[in-house]
Amino acid sequence: MASEQIENYLKNIYKLSANESKVTTSSLSEKLQISPASVSEMIKKLAEEGTLTHTPYKGVELTEEGKKLALQIIRKHRLWEMFLVEVLHFRWDEIDHEAERFEHIMSDKMEEKIDHVLGHPLIDPHGDPIPTKDGEIYCSMSYPLNEAQEGANVKVLRVSDANSELLQYVSSIGISLNKIIGVKQKMNFDSSMVISIDNKDVNISSMITKNIFVENV
Amino acid sequence: MASEQIENYLKNIYKLSANESKVTTSSLSEKLQISPASVSEMIKKLAEEGTLTHTPYKGVELTEEGKKLALQIIRKHRLWEMFLVEVLHFRWDEIDHEAERFEHIMSDKMEEKIDHVLGHPLIDPHGDPIPTKDGEIYCSMSYPLNEAQEGANVKVLRVSDANSELLQYVSSIGISLNKIIGVKQKMNFDSSMVISIDNKDVNISSMITKNIFVENV
DNA sequence: ATATACATTTAGGTTAACCTAAAAATTAAT
DNA sequence: ATTAATTTTTAGGTTAACCTAAATGTATAT
Numbered sequence: 001m002a003s004e005q006i007e008n009y010l011k012n013i014y015k016l017s018a019n020e021s022k023v024t025t026s027s028l029s030e031k032l033q034i035s036p037a038s039v040s041e042m043i044k045k046l047a048e049e050g051t052l053t054h055t056p057y058k059g060v061e062l063t064e065e066g067k068k069l070a071l072q073i074i075r076k077h078r079l080w081e082m083f084l085v086e087v088l089h090f091r092w093d094e095i096d097h098e099a100e101r102f103e104h105i106m107s108d109k110m111e112e113k114i115d116h117v118l119g120h121p122l123i124d125p126h127g128d129p130i131p132t133k134d135g136e137i138y139c140s141m142s143y144p145l146n147e148a149q150e151g152a153n154v155k156v157l158r159v160s161d162a163n164s165e166l167l168q169y170v171s172s173i174g175i176s177l178n179k180i181i182g183v184k185q186k187m188n189f190d191s192s193m194v195i196s197i198d199n200k201d202v203n204i205s206s207m208i209t210k211n212i213f214v215e216n217v
Numbered sequence: 218m219a220s221e222q223i224e225n226y227l228k229n230i231y232k233l234s235a236n237e238s239k240v241t242t243s244s245l246s247e248k249l250q251i252s253p254a255s256v257s258e259m260i261k262k263l264a265e266e267g268t269l270t271h272t273p274y275k276g277v278e279l280t281e282e283g284k285k286l287a288l289q290i291i292r293k294h295r296l297w298e299m300f301l302v303e304v305l306h307f308r309w310d311e312i313d314h315e316a317e318r319f320e321h322i323m324s325d326k327m328e329e330k331i332d333h334v335l336g337h338p339l340i341d342p343h344g345d346p347i348p349t350k351d352g353e354i355y356c357s358m359s360y361p362l363n364e365a366q367e368g369a370n371v372k373v374l375r376v377s378d379a380n381s382e383l384l385q386y387v388s389s390i391g392i393s394l395n396k397i398i399g400v401k402q403k404m405n406f407d408s409s410m411v412i413s414i415d416n417k418d419v420n421i422s423s424m425i426t427k428n429i430f431v432e433n434v
Numbered sequence: 435a436t437a438t439a440c441a442t443t444t445a446g447g448t449t450a451a452c453c454t455a456a457a458a459a460t461t462a463a464t
Numbered sequence: 465a466t467t468a469a470t471t472t473t474t475a476g477g478t479t480a481a482c483c484t485a486a487a488t489g490t491a492t493a494t
Binding site for chain 3: 220222251252254255258259262273274
C-alpha cells in the first residue's frame with residue numbers, strides 16, 4: 001500500500017505533532033533530513049492521497065486514515081524493539097536504529113507472532129507505549145525529571161529514545177525503567193540536578209533530566 | 218553497499234547456477250520475473266562492477282566477489298528462515314516468502330545474534346545448508362527420492378523450498394526432515410511412487426519425489 | 435507600513451529501477 | 465549455407481524518490 005518513504009513521513013509527522021504545536025514543512029525537513037523542497041512535494045502528494053491536510057505556514061495535520069497508518073508503523077516499530085531486547089538481547093541504545101528498517105517490511109502475520117511471543121506488551125524498552133492493533137494508545141502520567149521536587153523520590157517510567165548516546169550514558173550510571181531515583185539537589189545556575197541511584201550520587205545535566213520521565217512514589 | 222535489487226540478482230544467479238549448466242539473460246529474466254531487456258541492462262552493470270562475467274548466449278558467471286556477496290545473502294536468508302521456525306513458530310511453507318524481504322535489511326550484528334540464539338545451525342528448516350560467515354557451505358550426500366531403489370529405506374535430508382504448496386502438502390502426509398521413508402513400489406507409467414510413512418502407504422507423484430532429497434539408512 | 439528574514443513552492447534536473455517495441459546477433463534446422 | 469527461431473541488446477520512455485537554485489509568499493520588527 002503506502003511506500004516505505006510515505007510510512008516514514010507519516011510516522012514522523014505523528015511523532016512531531018506529539019511534541020510540537022505545529023508540524024511545518026521545515027520542521028519535517030529538519031527531522032527527516034530531506035530538503036524542504038522535497039518535503040513540500042511529498043506533503044502535496046500526501047494531501048492529495050488523503051492522509052493529511054496542509055495549511056501553508058500553519059502546518060500539517062494527519063487525517064484519521066493518516067493517523068491510523070502512522071500508529072500501525074509505530075506499533076510495528078516498538079514491538080520489534082521489544083523483541084530485539086527480549087529475544088535477541090540487544091541493548092536499548094541499539095534498537096531504534098535496527099527497528100527503523102524492519103518496521104516497514106514486517107508482515108501483519110509476523111507482528112501477531114511477535115506480539116504473542118512477547119505476551120502482548122504495553123510498552124517498549126524505552127517506556128514508550130505500544131499502540132494496540134486498532135490504534136489505541138496507553139498514556140502514562142509521567143512528567144520530566146527536571147520538574148521533580150527537591151527531596152522527592154521518583155520512579156523512571158520512560159526515557160526518550162531520540163539519542164542513542166544519551167541512552168547509553170543513562171544506563172551506564174544505573175538508570176533503567178522502574179528504577180527509583182532520589183532527587184537530592186537542584187542547581188539553579190545550570191538547571192542540573194544531583195540524584196541518588198543505588199545510594200550513589202550523580203550530577204546530571206538538564207539535557208538529561210528533560211529526557212527522563214518519572215512518576216512520584 | 219549493493220542495493221537490494223543487486224543482492225537479488227546475485228542470489229538468484231548463484232542458485233540457478235547450482236541447478237542449470239548455464240545462467241542466461243533469459244533464464245534469469247524468467248526466474249526474477251523481470252523483462253529480458255531490464256535483466257540485460259543489469260547484467261551489463263554488474264559486469265562493470267566486477268561481480269560477474271558475461272558471455273552473450275553462453276551465460277553469466279559470478280566472480281569470487283559476486284559469489285561471496287551471494288553467499289552472504291543466502292546465509293542471512295536461511296538463518297532468518299530458521300529463526301522464523303524455531304522462535305516464531307512459522308510453518309516451513311511460510312518462511313521463504315518472509316525471509317525474502319528480511320535478508321536484505323538484516324545487519325551483520327543481527328545475523329550474529331540470531332546465529333548465536335539458534336546455536337550456529339548448519340541447515341535451514343528445509344535442509345538447505347547455511348553458508349558460514351566466510352562463505353563455506355556444508356554439502357550433504359543426498360539424492361532425489363525418485364532415484365531410490367524399490368524396497369529401500371531412506372531418510373529425508375532436504376525438501377526443495379521452491380514451491381510453498383508442495384511443502385504444505387508434503388508435511389500434510391507426514392514428511393518432515395529426518396523422517397524415515399520406505400520405498401514400496403515404483404510405477405513405471407508415470408514415475409510415481411508408493412512410499413510408507415509411519416506405517417501408512419501413500420502414492421506421490423514424480424514431481425514430488427524429485428523435490429525430496431534422501432540418503433540410505 | 436514596509437523591509438527584512440524566513441518559509442514554502444516551483445522549475446528543472448538526477449538516479450536506479452523498471453517497461454515496450456524494435457533492432458541486431460546467434461544458434462539450430464533444413 | 466541459408467533461413468527461421470530464439471536470444472540479447474538498444475532506444476526511448478516511465479516512476480518515485482531525491483536534489484539545487486530561483487521565485488514567491490508570509491510574518492515580524494521597527
